[in-house]
Amino acid sequence: MSKIIDDLRGRMAKVGKLMWDEGLTGKKSIYLAGGNISARIPDTDSILIKPTGGSFGSLKAEDFIVIDMNGRVLKGDFKPSSETPMHTAVYRSRHDVGGIVHFHSLYCGVFGIAGIELIPLTYGGGPGVQFMRGVPIVPWVRAGTNELGEVVATALQDRSILLLEFHGAISVGPTIEQAYHVASKAEELAEFQWHVMCIGKPNMIPESARLAMVEAARKKGEFV
Numbered sequence: 169m170s171k172i173i174d175d176l177r178g179r180m181a182k183v184g185k186l187m188w189d190e191g192l193t194g195k196k197s198i199y200l201a202g203g204n205i206s207a208r209i210p211d212t213d214s215i216l217i218k219p220t221g222g223s224f225g226s227l228k229a230e231d232f233i234v235i236d237m238n239g240r241v242l243k244g245d246f247k248p249s250s251e252t253p254m255h256t257a258v259y260r261s262r263h264d265v266g267g268i269v270h271f272h273s274l275y276c277g278v279f280g281i282a283g284i285e286l287i288p289l290t291y292g293g294g295p296g297v298q299f300m301r302g303v304p305i306v307p308w309v310r311a312g313t314n315e316l317g318e319v320v321a322t323a324l325q326d327r328s329i330l331l332l333e334f335h336g337a338i339s340v341g342p343t344i345e346q347a348y349h350v351a352s353k354a355e356e357l358a359e360f361q362w363h364v365m366c367i368g369k370p371n372m373i374p375e376s377a378r379l380a381m382v383e384a385a386r387k388k389g390e391f392v
């Protein structure tokens with residue numbers, strides 16, 4: 169088991185570095201976190217989660233903390249993320265989720281503040297099937313609370329990505345890499361939508377076609 173956990177720690181540190189390099193953690197501050205990530209340790213009721221406060225720019229594999237499904241620390245030198253209740257609520261309610269990325273990126277943040285949902289603009293080379301129903305906004309609840317955890321976990325029951333009003337976004341996947349991939353695509357889509365809205369009214373693929381894509385993916389067992 170320790171090899172599995174060590175591998176997972178390394179994968180999480182890599183995802184953290186990619187998020188930092190891409191700007192998914194917002195301004196590159198060495199003092200601010202700009203989000204948090206976690207992953208379920210396979211076949212256990214334990215989670216690896218980022219420490220609170222620390223920047224993604226200096227995150228190391230050994231920094232991640234092992235917690236249980238109620239946020240109690242099982243192993244680690246630091247305090248777990250202040251958003252631990254949001255992560256644990258999602259894992260408790262969705263057993264298929266293996267990784268969670270909460271991020272404070274520019275364009276997702278802008279749409280979350282403006283109260284404008286992400287709309288499904290493209291398919292194929294652009295965003296994936298996770299975006300074919302758009303991305304709704306969860307109404308604001310104070311960060312770090314159990315209440316936010318419950319609201320987010322409920323809204324994520326049949327989705328992989330949400331914007332949080334005034335507070336970035338959250339994505340989930342069967343692995344930490346897939347959760348990151350959806351987060352990265354969400355920011356790309358949000359930037360794309362921003363440009364489209366600057367020049368006119370966005371056109372969308374017809375709803376029936378989009379929902380058929382979602383249904384087909386579900387039938388194949390894909391995580392949508």
Ligand SMILES: [Zn+2]
Binds near residue numbers: 203204251272311
């Ligand atoms: Zn946050």
